[in-house]
Amino acid sequence: MRLVMVGGSLRAASFNTRLLKHLAQELEARGHEVSAFAGEALRLPLYEDGLAPAPGVMILQGALLEAQGLVIVSPEYNAGIPGHLKNAVDWLSTLKPSPWPGLPVLLCAASPGAFGGARGLMAWRATLANMGALALPEAITVPHADQQLDAVGAPTEARTAAMVPKILDGFLALTAKLRQQ
């Protein structure tokens, strides 16, 4: 399948970007084609009524319209969605066609905190539901990411590491059912 990944922060050392890269490799190892958008690719102009969408927005829209599913790997800022990611989502929701309705989404997060960014994912769920996207009920969360992500973004804590393939495979199975012709 064709999959898009979006996430990370604008920090060069982003834990979420590191996790995103690891998950991209896991998906590619399962034979899927991954287009990843992180870091500078998500430094988009703030949404403004009447402003033409930047090329980066159009590229993201095109990739999502061709994809069977989306994996979001999001930092948690104040129990919510970081501004640069919400801005990208809002831009996309204004375009025609919008890529969101019916799009299967896997939510993932990494945080140095004890909850692994899980509270921010609740905010993501409300936004995705509003746009008609289909978020998988399960999510990948990596708590204590400053200690529990290795240099290439693989979770090192045993329970989290065991959860990753299960949730990825569950997402892929559901996406195939929903979207593969």
Ligand SMILES: Cc1cc2nc3c(=O)[nH]c(=O)nc-3n(C[C@H](O)[C@H](O)[C@H](O)COP(=O)(O)O)c2cc1C
């Ligand atoms: C404005 C701001 C708000 C934050 N709020 C939370 C929060 O609510 N929960 C949390 O676990 N971490 C929070 N953090 C800490 C981030 O999880 C931490 O900076 C993390 O490294 C960000 O992800 P990144 O490594 O991908 O940049 C916050 C960080 C910033 C800058």
